[in-house]
Amino acid sequence: MNTKWLTARYAVLQIAYWGAYCALSGYAAVFLTGKGFSAGQTGTLMALGNVLAALLQPVAATAADRGKRVSLKGLMLSIGGFSTVMLLALRLSGKQFLAICLGFAAATVSIQVIQPLLNAMGMYFVGRGEHLNFGLARGLGSVGYAAVSYLMGVLTEVLGENVIPLIAFFLCIPFLAVTLSFRMGGNAGSVGAGKQEPQRAESRPSPENIFLFLRRRGAFAVLLLGVICFFTFHFMTNTYMFQMIEAVGGDSQDMGLAVSLAAMTEIPVMALFAWLVKKIRVERLLRFSAVMWIVRSVFFCLCTSVVSIYGAQLMQMITYGLYIPASVYYADQVMDPDHKVQGQALMTMAFTVGSVFGNFLGGILIDRFSVHTMLCFGAFCTTAGTLCFFAGTRRKTIDEQETVC
Numbered sequence: 001m002n003t004k005w006l007t008a009r010y011a012v013l014q015i016a017y018w019g020a021y022c023a024l025s026g027y028a029a030v031f032l033t034g035k036g037f038s039a040g041q042t043g044t045l046m047a048l049g050n051v052l053a054a055l056l057q058p059v060a061a062t063a064a065d066r067g068k069r070v071s072l073k074g075l076m077l078s079i080g081g082f083s084t085v086m087l088l089a090l091r092l093s094g095k096q097f098l099a100i101c102l103g104f105a106a107a108t109v110s111i112q113v114i115q116p117l118l119n120a121m122g123m124y125f126v127g128r129g130e131h132l133n134f135g136l137a138r139g140l141g142s143v144g145y146a147a148v149s150y151l152m153g154v155l156t157e158v159l160g161e162n163v164i165p166l167i168a169f170f171l172c173i174p175f176l177a178v179t180l181s182f183r184m185g186g187n188a189g190s191v192g193a194g195k196q197e198p199q200r201a202e203s204r205p206s207p208e209n210i211f212l213f214l215r216r217r218g219a220f221a222v223l224l225l226g227v228i229c230f231f232t233f234h235f236m237t238n239t240y241m242f243q244m245i246e247a248v249g250g251d252s253q254d255m256g257l258a259v260s261l262a263a264m265t266e267i268p269v270m271a272l273f274a275w276l277v278k279k280i281r282v283e284r285l286l287r288f289s290a291v292m293w294i295v296r297s298v299f300f301c302l303c304t305s306v307v308s309i310y311g312a313q314l315m316q317m318i319t320y321g322l323y324i325p326a327s328v329y330y331a332d333q334v335m336d337p338d339h340k341v342q343g344q345a346l347m348t349m350a351f352t353v354g355s356v357f358g359n360f361l362g363g364i365l366i367d368r369f370s371v372h373t374m375l376c377f378g379a380f381c382t383t384a385g386t387l388c389f390f391a392g393t394r395r396k397t398i399d400e401q402e403t404v405c
Contacts, residue, residue, distance in 0.1 A: 014141030016175035019148040023168040034161030053112035087169040116345040123332040135273030146263040226388030231354025233378035236362035250306040266321035283393035290389040297379040
């Protein structure tokens, strides 16, 4: 395909995706509360949506890896189109409890399922040697998230909660249009065609179920446990940042600045990642980010002022900001061509499982104990995650390792 403006077009996908994700997931509590949901109902609906997304992400990846009846591009268009319809239905649902539950869950789950497919599309072009700066595009996605977050804060104050699904709906339109513009060769756009000539569909191995897949790849399974640990901590500090700020004497304005600082620090690392990964092996970058996650979690435990929390938030650059592109590259490198999308999906599934644990445990620890107790537990999680990362990262391809029984 013509690779001119490839990074720019892929960046539009990232910006539109993370903008829609921010509008729907980041402002879920605002939307549902405005519709009359209690805090308990809101938390339960969000948790159920995350669990369902975690279950469906590897299913979608299996379909994309198989590449017989549906291509990666076709799957993204189908799920993205479904999300768009559900968002419109959610906007028109009024205050009907069941309609809101079903529409919100369907829209949230489908948007989350797209995430590993979007990453796999980027790795498809990188694997073909085409000029796509994945890190830069993903960094611009963070810019989109931060910009939409600010915009949503203004619009919801003026127009109310009904604007939330509407903004996500309008962001899905350029996502679908730009996805449609990509021409992906190989086996109908399957990721496995990235570095090699496409195989006949009949001769390709059947994708494995998740349990067999992980049993055969013990090191990768250990790595995924580490991802769950890190994102348990990550979502504790993200979801309950307001409580953390309040505990040191801050307010909602301080919280807004803290969140913005963290989002903006991701951009330089992601933008430079394509250069960085040529200098340092990707598994070493993952290990470094893991160690820095411990440092950041301990820093949070020691925070006694708003300014010190700002300092801890700046470390997002070398924790989350470094981990995101490194994990995508690593999963692409260690998986054989027939399981690349499944590898990306399992990484995203672990992220989603971490979000469930972080949101659930964080609330319990704060309610029953304190913010400091939650942060200390988070430091334990990052330590366990680092041990898993060092044990789970390997230089050679996961599919070449010995079977772990």
